[in-house]
Structure formats: C-alpha cells, structure tokens
Amino acid sequence: MQAVYRILIVEDSKITGKLLLRSLNKSFKKDEAEITLVDTLQKARAELQDKPYNYIILDIHLPDGEGSSLIQWSAKLKRFDGKFIIFTSSEDEKLKEKLYGAGVLDFVLKRGDISNVAFEISELIQQAEQYSHYQILIVDDALFFRNMLKNIFISRNYKVLLAKNGQEALDITKSTKIDLILMDYNMPVMDGRTFLEHRRKNPNLYQIPTLIITGESDRGVVSALLKLGANDVIQKPFIVEEIVTKVDNLVQMLIFQKEKENLTKELEKNVNKLNEINKKLAKYLSPQLHSSIFENKDIGIESKRKKLTIFFSDIQGFTETTEEMEPEDLTHILNNYLTEMSNIAIKHGATIDKFIGDAIVAFFGDPKSYGVKEDAVSCVLMALEMREKLKELQIRWQNEGFVRPFNVRMGINTGYVTVGNFGSENKIEYTAIGSNMNLAARLEANAEPNEILISHETYLLIKDRIEAKYVRDIKAKGFHKPIPTYQVLKATSRDVLSAKTDGFFINIDYSAIQNGHVVLDILDSIKHRLIEKSPETEDTSKTEDTSKTE
Numbered sequence: 001m002q003a004v005y006r007i008l009i010v011e012d013s014k015i016t017g018k019l020l021l022r023s024l025n026k027s028f029k030k031d032e033a034e035i036t037l038v039d040t041l042q043k044a045r046a047e048l049q050d051k052p053y054n055y056i057i058l059d060i061h062l063p064d065g066e067g068s069s070l071i072q073w074s075a076k077l078k079r080f081d082g083k084f085i086i087f088t089s090s091e092d093e094k095l096k097e098k099l100y101g102a103g104v105l106d107f108v109l110k111r112g113d114i115s116n117v118a119f120e121i122s123e124l125i126q127q128a129e130q131y132s133h134y135q136i137l138i139v140d141d142a143l144f145f146r147n148m149l150k151n152i153f154i155s156r157n158y159k160v161l162l163a164k165n166g167q168e169a170l171d172i173t174k175s176t177k178i179d180l181i182l183m184d185y186n187m188p189v190m191d192g193r194t195f196l197e198h199r200r201k202n203p204n205l206y207q208i209p210t211l212i213i214t215g216e217s218d219r220g221v222v223s224a225l226l227k228l229g230a231n232d233v234i235q236k237p238f239i240v241e242e243i244v245t246k247v248d249n250l251v252q253m254l255i256f257q258k259e260k261e262n263l264t265k266e267l268e269k270n271v272n273k274l275n276e277i278n279k280k281l282a283k284y285l286s287p288q289l290h291s292s293i294f295e296n297k298d299i300g301i302e303s304k305r306k307k308l309t310i311f312f313s314d315i316q317g318f319t320e321t322t323e324e325m326e327p328e329d330l331t332h333i334l335n336n337y338l339t340e341m342s343n344i345a346i347k348h349g350a351t352i353d354k355f356i357g358d359a360i361v362a363f364f365g366d367p368k369s370y371g372v373k374e375d376a377v378s379c380v381l382m383a384l385e386m387r388e389k390l391k392e393l394q395i396r397w398q399n400e401g402f403v404r405p406f407n408v409r410m411g412i413n414t415g416y417v418t419v420g421n422f423g424s425e426n427k428i429e430y431t432a433i434g435s436n437m438n439l440a441a442r443l444e445a446n447a448e449p450n451e452i453l454i455s456h457e458t459y460l461l462i463k464d465r466i467e468a469k470y471v472r473d474i475k476a477k478g479f480h481k482p483i484p485t486y487q488v489l490k491a492t493s494r495d496v497l498s499a500k501t502d503g504f505f506i507n508i509d510y511s512a513i514q515n516g517h518v519v520l521d522i523l524d525s526i527k528h529r530l531i532e533k534s535p536e537t538e539d540t541s542k543t544e545d546t547s548k549t550e
Contacts, residue, residue: 005033005125008053010044010070011087012062016114020057020087023118041065048074053082055105055125060088060095068095071102083128083155085121093239100240101148103155127248128157134251135159135176139169139183139195140213149182152240153247166190170198170205178208180250182243185214185225196228209250213238291367303420307372308365309379309458310417310437311350312444313341313386313410318358321404333397334358337406340389348382353431363432366419370505376414376461380488383410383452384466390450411443412488413455435478442476443485452488459486466491 005028011017021037036051038044041064047053048070056074060067067086074080083105088095096107106124108117136158140146150160161176163169167190169181185192192212199205212225215236222233232246282290315321315337322330338355345352345362349370353361362382364375390408397406415436421428439455447453459468467489473482499506513519 005055006051006053007033007035007055007057007125008044008047008082009035009037009057009087010039010041010062010067011037011057011059012039013059014039016110019114020118020121023115024122026115027118027122039063041067041070044070045073048077048080048082052079055085055128056082057085057087057108057121060086060090068099068102071099071104075103083157085124093241097240100152100155100244103151105156106244127252130255131157131248131251132159134179134254135161136247137161137163137169137172137178137181137183139163139166139181139187139192141165141184141187145184149243152244156244156248158251164189166192166195166198169195173205173208179254180247181208181210182247183210183212185212185216185221192230193225193228196225196230200229209254211243211246211250213243303418303422305416306366306369306419307414307416308363308419308432308436309372309376309412309414309461310432310440311362311364311379311383311410311412312359312440313383313408314357314359314444316407316409316449318406321406324404325402329402333402333406336397337390337393340393341386344382344385344389348378348385350379350382363417363419366432368502372414373461374505374507376412376458377465379412380452380454380458380462380466381491383412384488384491386410387450387452407449409444409447409449410452411440411445411447411454412452412458413440413443414458414461415439415455438478439476439483442474442479442483446474446476446485454486454488456484456486464492 007024009017009020009024011020017037017039021035024033024035036047036053038047039062041062044056044058048056056070058067058070071084074082074084084099084103085105086099086107087110088107089110091109099107105128108120108124110117136153138146138149138153138160139162140149141164146162146164150162153160161172161178163172165187166183169183170190172178173181183192183195190198192214196210196212199208199210206229209231210229211232211234212230213234213236214221214225216222217235222235225233231250234243234246278290278294325333334357337358338360341360342352345360348364349368350362350364351366353363355361362379364379365372369375370378387408387410390406394405413436415434417432417434417436419432421430422433423429443453443455453471454462454468459470462468468486469489471485471487473484476483508519
C-alpha cells in the first residue's frame, strides 16, 4: 500500500532527528506515512530530485548552509509540490514574514518533549490536507498584496481565487463556490463596506466568512464593519501570522460544521435504519417484547393474572383444500387473508398472539386495556368485521380462479388467564395461557361455518351493544360441565358513539341519555382540561401575550 504522506526531515542534530523520526512514525497510522531523515542540504536536494515528497520538515540552520536556500532552490524544480514546515529554535518574526511569503506552510518550535512537537507537526499536515478542499477568494486592488496573500495561502494548501474589487468578488461568488473571503477595505468600483452591505442582503453570500483588511485606524469604522457582518477586521500594517491564524481558525470552524453536518446525516441514516429494523421486528415480536426492547427495559420471564377476551379463528377445511392447490397459490391466498385480518385486528386494538397456519389467535386487555367490557365489545366487533371482509375476499379469489369457498369459524371467550413472558433465558415468547384460552379454542372448533360463537361471560359483557342469541350447550374437552354458547348476529343499530386512544376512552349511548346538560358539562370540563395541558395552546397564548405587550 502506498503511503499517504511522504515526509522528509532535514535536521543536523542526530539525536533530535532520530527522536523526531521515531515520534512522527508513532503519530501516524501504520503505513500512512513514509518518513526519511537527512542531516545536510546536499542530501536533502538529492532526495527532492529523486522522490516526490509532500512535506519537508526543515531545520533553518544546517552545516552546509541556511535552510531557507532549500526553499528557493526547490521553487525551480519541475513538478515540485512539497510544503515546508520550518523546524526552528527561535521566534524570529522577520524570518517568519519572509518565509511565509516564500511558500512555508508553518513554523514549529524546538522545545519541550519531542513527542509533543511530533504531534503538532502531524496535526499541521492533516490540517493542510483538509485545507485543500477549501477555496479562498482574495480581494485587493493592489497586485502586490494579492500575489503575496495568494502565495501564503497556496503554500498552506488552500485553493485561491483573486479579484480586484468588491464587484468582481460578487460576480465570482455567483458562479463559483467560495468558502472564505479575505478582502481589502479601500478599493475602487466597490469597496469592502459596500460589499458587506450587498452580502448582508444575500443569505447565501452571508454564510461565507469574510475578513476585512483595513488601514483605517478609526475605531468607528472597525465597529461599523463588524456590525455589517464582517467576521473579523485586520488592521494594517498586519503580521502575516495573524492573518494566517485568523483564516485557519475560521476554516477550522467550517470543517467542524461540516463534520457536524456529516455526523447528523449519519445519525439520521442510522435512525432511519433503526426505524426500519423496528418496523420489521414489530411484525415478529409481541407488543410487550417489542416495547421492552426499544424502551431499553429489562426483559425477564414474568407473568400476571388478568381478565382478557380471547379470540380464535380458522378457515374450515383449509388443510384439505390446500392439498389441491399449487404452493404459490396457497401462499398468495394465505398471506392475503392474514394481512386483511391482521389489519382489522390492529384497527380494533387486538394483540395478535400467533398465527398457526390459517388460524389466528388474538386477545384484548393486555398490554393495553380499555376496561373488560370495552375489550370484549372490541373483540366481537372485530370478529364481525373479519367475517364481512372474508365475503369480499371470497369474491376476489373467485375472480382470480379459486372457486372453492372458504368459510371461517370464530370462537370468543372472556376470563382470567396468565399473560406475560414465557420461555427460557435464550428464547422468550409473550403469550397467554390457561383454561380460558382453551375454552376460546373449543368454541372456535364447535362453531359452524361463518359462525361467531361466544361464551356466556362474553355474552354478558356485550349483550347491550351487540345482538347475539343462545344456540346450544357444548361438551368441551377439559371441561366437566356443558358450556352454554351464543351466536353473534350483528351490532345493534342504537345511536352510539364509541372512540378510544391512548389515555382516553369514550362511549356515548345517545338513546339512553336522560340528562343531556350533565353530559355537556362533563365534556366541557374535559375540553378545558385538555386545552390547559396542550403544548400548542401554551405556545399560542405566549404569542398572544407577546403581541399584546408589543
């Protein structure tokens, strides 16, 4: 694998050179950097003529000459694209000014722990790689300053564009992506202040960080530029390192912002993936297990006694019928049937326990319950809707060429069962068990084709809302006494309003109401309580209060 960074260290001190070489190798990932150490200018020239180095860490004082001469010499090389990092023990500001303009990336002081120095150098190199993705627009009417700043920032690996005045800068930003603007204040055609006024009116342009360089000493001018949205103002005569540092800091903010945006996108992508997994798991897991997993609750083997209404159904003679069908046709019809029935079950608030071939087992009352009576009513209404839906499916299947009729049998019982998580530490299933589950299954087995057979307990709960009649006693396996059964006919035509959602249930029988004003008072009280608790209402009231204050 080819190294990402080819680095040449030019250092005459053998101890310092070897320590830096070792520390730099540790600062980069394995095979990420190929680092060579030489101790003279002559050896450095030979290396640069022979190999394409990205970065040269250069001691300024060498036995056979000044390090700065290597910078001048390398400028004459064809296809040389290396960046110089000056490795020096002195803070010579004049030297810095001179070498920044000559194409130096940065300066690193020889001080303290050499491993810290190596870390600083590796950071500079990695930042320079990031800077190559950012484009600076330098705007100055003076050719000398334009070229000087251009050389400084190209040596720092930035892409650079030039403009002579604010108008040219505006034109460039309309057609080219600019990441940062470095602009002189006093220019013909359009000066820095006028440019800032245009920038302020343009949301896209206003997003581009802008530094203004000015010779104005008046603090009022500086304040005005900052008020117009300049990110900073640099006063002449300036120190090159000051401009470099301020530009780098702004670009680092852009890099951080982009990384944040990328992380947000990645997070959204992962959230979407989790939502998809969530949806898929919801099809395979019971509601209780599903919510426990996604709410990060402990899942244990536990259960409770609870009064549920249990539903069993299957298609009469389905096994015999399917023996005559092609597997593809069987899959189509069964999936079609189970999909439609599941949709109805979910609509009425059922917990689907399991599918056993064409059989459906479901119950009402756990994990959510609207009261034993309402759970029973919901279950029977679900069964009635399923029966009607099967009639529609029969017509559809006959049109598709499946002429054999499918008749459903349904059994419903209400009673105490044990419901919860059953199984082992390795495999858990949320279900309900007990004699009342068995009774619902026996009712279904004894039902006639397209009959909904319910127990006496269920009948007592639904009789005022759903029309049903006693039909017969049955002898059921596991039960010593005969079981009275009732056939569900239809929902009564009484004027009834029934609605439910999380935390709310209402059932109004208009025909039975004697004191309408009392009901209205109750509903009015509910309305006011809900308005008080509604976040939207709070926001609206805050807005109204603000407008009144204004």
